[in-house]
Amino acid sequence: xxxxxxxxxxxxxxxxxxxxxxxxxxxxxxxxxxxxxxxxxxxxxxxxxxxxxxxxxxxxxxxxxxxxxxxxxxxxxxxxxxxxxxxxxxxxxxxxxxxxxxxxxxxxxxxxxxxxxxxxxxxxxxxxxxxxxxxxxxxxxxxxxxxxxxxxxxxxxxxxxxxxxxxxxxxxxxxxxxxxxxxxxxxxxxxxxxxxxxxxxxxxxxxxxxxxxxxxxxxxxx
Numbered sequence: 604x605x606x607x608x609x610x611x612x613x614x615x616x617x618x619x620x621x622x623x624x625x626x627x628x629x630x631x632x633x634x635x636x637x638x639x640x641x642x643x644x645x646x647x648x649x650x651x652x653x654x655x656x657x658x659x660x661x662x663x664x665x666x667x668x669x670x671x672x673x674x675x676x677x678x679x680x681x682x683x684x685x686x687x688x689x690x691x692x693x694x695x696x697x698x699x700x701x702x703x704x705x706x707x708x709x710x711x712x713x714x715x716x717x718x719x720x721x722x723x724x725x726x727x728x729x730x731x732x733x734x735x736x737x738x739x740x741x742x743x744x745x746x747x748x749x750x751x752x753x754x755x756x757x758x759x760x761x762x763x764x765x766x767x768x769x770x771x772x773x774x775x776x777x778x779x780x781x782x783x784x785x786x787x788x789x790x791x792x793x794x795x796x797x798x799x800x801x802x803x804x805x806x807x808x809x810x811x812x813x814x815x816x817x818x819x820x821x822x823x824x825x
Contacts, residue, residue, distance in 0.1 A: 654784035664693035
């Protein structure tokens, strides 16, 4: 009887140790491995290929991220990187404007942000043809650039969109004489930092979803 009790106690101790070891491994993964993996996954989405000068800076549509994109574009233009900024029309509207008594389109909000930053209105072009994807934007911008015999285009978009945007524009412009550059808006405001994106709901909507979109685009357009 005593032997049976001892054996049962021993099994319980070993079982507790095994469970504790699994817990420690899980904790290690959570505390050490996951943050590194999350950072690396987010950082891998960000890429840049800046140009010293471009015939036009194209701000890609992105309703919830339009401010960070227009800030970057206005800064580049005012630094002398280009003399023209191009906006696309994703047909989406923003929140209610008391001043205008309506819900302005996001391209209108983007244009207002640019002019408030000091960009002359006459240096802003809006491509009014409706677009609903980065692919459609690339096709539209290509025709715009060819019609004006441009030699270079600088794309400005949000950090986690840069790799997909670069891939799409490079593919669409492949057989054209137009050079394509890509610049990322600064993270930390509308787009969370690669180090901390997983702390926010917005980050989860941006980083993991972007990988899904990349897979979809590669399968559809490659």
